[in-house]
Amino acid sequence: MKWVNVLGGIVGAAALLGLGIILGHFAIPKGTNSQHLQDLDLEILESIMQQLDASRIRENLRELSREPHLASSPQDEALVQLLLQRWRDPESGLDSAEASTYEVLLSFPSREQPNRVAVVSPTGNVLFSCRQSEQNLTGEQGGPDVVPPYAAYAPPGTPQGLLVYANQGTEEDFMKLQAQGIKLEGTIALTRYGGTGRGAKAVNAAKHGVAGVLVYTDPADINDGQSSTNETFPNSWRLPPSGVERGSYYEYFGDPLTPYLPANPSSFRLDPDTVSGFPPIPTQPIGFEDAKILLCNLQGASAPAAWQGALGCDYKLGPGFQPNGDFPADSQVNVSVYNRLELRNSSNVLGIIRGAVEPDRYVLYGNHRDSWVHGAVDPSSGTAVLLELSRVLGTLLKKGTWRPRRSIVFASWGAEEFGLIGSTEFTEEFFSKLQERAVAYINVDISVFANATLRAQGTPPVQSVIFAASKQIPAPSLGGLSIYDNWIRYFNRSSPVYGLVPSLGSLGAGSDYAPFIHFLGISSMDIAYTYDRSKTSARIYPTYHTAFDTFGYVDKFVDPGFSSHQAVARTAGSVLLRLSDSLFLPLNVSDYGETLRSFLQAAQQNLGVLLEQHSISLVPLVTAVEKFEGAAGALDQRISALQKATPDPLQVRMLNDQLMLLERTFLNPRAFPEERYYSHVLWAPRTGSVATFPGLANACSRAMNTSLGSPAWAEVQRQLSILVVALEGAAATLRPVADF
């Protein structure tokens, strides 16, 4: 062999070896590293979207709403088992599923002594009694498990007095009655739903000496004025004359006996007699059929125009009945309430999909399970979607096709109807772990109020992911228009950053997201399909919390074909996937800047002069908002830069931690100690109507009529400082971590 050949051979061999080394090192990703960069797979996402099946959602709903399933009832417990069975299914289940039970204080009407509302003559004869249950229109309203209409947590008692009409039972309404010279002491106040919380009506009434409260739903508020039998369910989606909205009249949320503690059997419990937040006087809801008989017989001055409704008569204020009506003028109304408080077991069901890369980051998705009666819309429309979503994901999981980057926690909450009890106890039990690790909470309670458009509520960082999801999904029956493009037609606003966009609502305490956002500072959202507001002014879907909220109602009137349910499943599912699978968390924190800026402008416009008069400067707040905007903008740029390069998994994790934890920085448990659970300085309840910083605005309105130097003005300054510190802390969390 020639030396040239030998040399050539050696060079060739070296080249091959070298090539191999280069290929081995650079072309083949290390197992751990490539897995660490696992990102959202759009093909899998699209396949999931396709698999979410309207007819399966319909079947889920039929099964879920077959029986009334009031919290802690045997039927509620049967649904716990159904959820466990679905989530443990070997073909389509999750990694694990468990029920956890709390012992909570619920309130029920007595079976032996039904609550009663009656007109009683001066001699004690019962001249008229309101219905004690709704009319059995579809065969579903007559069963033994249909709980009669009642005001949960209203105390027992049998007050009797002259009837007055008190509109919505707000503080202003009672003031107005008093200003008219109407003596309220010892009366029974008839009020209509709306304007204020359920329990607040009784609280306001009691302050004026009212002895008992009735609440009804006016056809003007729920049925666009329609009230006759042939215009209402089962002939339309409207509320029948006998329908009564049940509900919790408790002022706070969570188990009433264990505030801030999980309601485990061994937990410390308050003495029920000392619990605050229950209605102070007996209260009972009635149907508008009965309300009409009471209201249209009242004597006295006509109620103001804004107090009039659609019962077909001139609403008078009372007190007492008119001489020429159905009842003797001195007849009184007797309200007999026999509600009982009971400690009951109520369960949450949790189903887990372990994350492949970051199992310690949790994306939570939940809905309550308990209903007032059959609860087809509320909450089973949401649970039907939840089960379809978990089925599709579970199937991929069991097949080995997919496992999310982060863990997914599905939750079915108990006893929401009594005051978000299951979810609140959960947040109390796992406070630390959730604060450390929860990425976001997605709530889908009622998934379909009506089938016109998407409606979403949430904190600013979730706006972008809901937009991204809704842009990729076709709206039902609109020829390819996306959910986003349909949505923007119904709810929109002009964003200084993005131009015209769909408007996201803010989160109150209407469903189980409340403890997550207000108590824990976890970015949260609520997703549903809803009304065309140009077609109805109904407060809510008409059979809400009645025995007419049935499968047939949904199937026939709310969402025939279930395409809106499917649209919600796809939207919420896509949001869930994006949050659990994206390498970079799709939480756009700079969208908080827009909210802060608008809150600031509102504060300047509405409170600026007042504060200036009291030598309180908004300059530190302006500076804090600017710092936030600057830090958020710079963070956006760092994310973009990192996305262009090959991202380093630890750097991504650090960045994602900044995004995840931003919402937590707005929590201050010492900001509003009197507002139970509310710690988020931006979303605590606001008494005024201007969308601005709640602590500052509330303190200002309390201080408005006091002199400078009073504790009320000190509280304004304290609230301003709390806010500034929170915003500066938020900006600090967004700045580069290495700068400290």
Place this chain on the structure above:
Amino acid sequence: MKWVNVLGGIVGAAALLGLGIILGHFAIPKGTNSQHLQDLDLEILESIMQQLDASRIRENLRELSREPHLASSPQDEALVQLLLQRWRDPESGLDSAEASTYEVLLSFPSREQPNRVAVVSPTGNVLFSCRQSEQNLTGEQGGPDVVPPYAAYAPPGTPQGLLVYANQGTEEDFMKLQAQGIKLEGTIALTRYGGTGRGAKAVNAAKHGVAGVLVYTDPADINDGQSSTNETFPNSWRLPPSGVERGSYYEYFGDPLTPYLPANPSSFRLDPDTVSGFPPIPTQPIGFEDAKILLCNLQGASAPAAWQGALGCDYKLGPGFQPNGDFPADSQVNVSVYNRLELRNSSNVLGIIRGAVEPDRYVLYGNHRDSWVHGAVDPSSGTAVLLELSRVLGTLLKKGTWRPRRSIVFASWGAEEFGLIGSTEFTEEFFSKLQERAVAYINVDISVFANATLRAQGTPPVQSVIFAASKQIPAPSLGGLSIYDNWIRYFNRSSPVYGLVPSLGSLGAGSDYAPFIHFLGISSMDIAYTYDRSKTSARIYPTYHTAFDTFGYVDKFVDPGFSSHQAVARTAGSVLLRLSDSLFLPLNVSDYGETLRSFLQAAQQNLGVLLEQHSISLVPLVTAVEKFEGAAGALDQRISALQKATPDPLQVRMLNDQLMLLERTFLNPRAFPEERYYSHVLWAPRTGSVATFPGLANACSRAMNTSLGSPAWAEVQRQLSILVVALEGAAATLRPVADF
């Protein structure tokens, strides 16, 4: 060429290529991955240990203690500049250094009207006046910047009355005087340091109508009984007769006007007149030279044996002076205090070393900078160590030899002497960021009290890292005995897990670690060298908070040669390195199990019967402790397993997050709302002497004398539930993250 050769060539080439691929993939670590696994380098650690230089610490101390540097004084500000200069040095500085300034409420004596304590005859003649400054023994006590002895935050006033002796001024002491029939109304109470907090003496006194309080240091408590000039400084380390302990008499910590808010110029401030926690009556500290004249002239019954001291006379109780003494029997004592509250600027200095791998994890190391006078021991002995440690680390950093895995934050706090003000404001300003990212806080305040042994305080997870560090470092002048082996001779306990080990003290509120552990739930520790307790019973080093705490005092008496300073620098430095550089955080969370178990046993032994009598079961607490132990043990096993395999950087990060955040899970801001800043359910102040769960024990002692069903017993149950929930939450944080 034969086909065999061709085949052979192809096979050979393929083999070479394959070998190359295998080598390239497996034998050459990917850049990012290997960096991610950066771990503690023992060679670098040892080199740092060697470089920490006793003579440089001595020079630092000389420079730091040259001038009195009372908080917010020009000399304090000059030290801010010195720190900035050192930490910005191009050869030995850190990555960055900044000062941040707060506007805080301090208290100073008037320059124009010095505080005065005098004996006044019935006719108003001044018969005797206490010294208004300490004797100028070394030329350092006479300067204009030596603040005269005073009780910071004691209110101005000029009370005058008969003198009584009230021992340590505890509640029991005043009760005992009252029981003896001594009328306390309008008197001046002479008390000695010890037994209770400074401010508490005046609080207790005022409850009994006392008009003014004097405080002195008895030679029995500080000098092992010695009091003559030739037995005290400058002839020994003992307190000279004129020496007076200054101090803050404020009950809480943090800036008094801005609780829970950083004291930025724009922050909301309380009205100083409404601030709670200041002493209610004028108070003034005096030397034992003057105390002797007052005390040895008192009339009345002899004080109990336990109240007697070493002033060389029989201590009587008063009221008033004995007829045959130095003063007429009806002479009174006048206490004239002219202290003023002033808003002053006080700075923290922060120096940062960016972490190479996890820059968003902060290991904090700090000490205060302000002193009462020269403060050579307190705090400059700690700052001298801090500067030497930052010099050595800064030098390695600037040379490019080393960069820690995690970020290191060095801190020089302002205004600690007035109530941990600088550190508290820092934790208020960066609450969220620190809660999210702080790994631990290391405090080295007074680094050397005396040169016998190491003394460490901390929460259980830091025990192991202090042990590991102290085992590797030789104790000064003990022929190779390790600091650990020396330590165990002085402070030890029998651990059920480890056998005989040095005993770690628990953290009160004596230095700047307080806001970190109690308010933020960050694992903290305090490290120092201290006394041989068999050789002295001094409350603290004798010149504490006097004008005799000078460089010469340290150099001659406390630590000649500075080898104890060096030992502290090495120990704290090694702990810092281990926390910032180890791949797995060296926080041993299962050591919390031992503490919980011992607290539980103490509760069972001391409270068990009482609780049983009131039908309160400790079973849920037992279960919670067991759950914690189980979860911690299992976590230990997972760490061991992971350490044996090639660890995955993200898995390590997740595990470290569990370790880091454990301490946070014990926080409950709603547990003790009346205890300002204290939120840690295990380390809040305890009124009793038994080492057990503070909330439970305190509630029990309050409830002891009330009937079942009273709110006090409800509070016992509430505290028990708070504790159980915290322990269950802690266990939940330690369990495998993927199980949720």
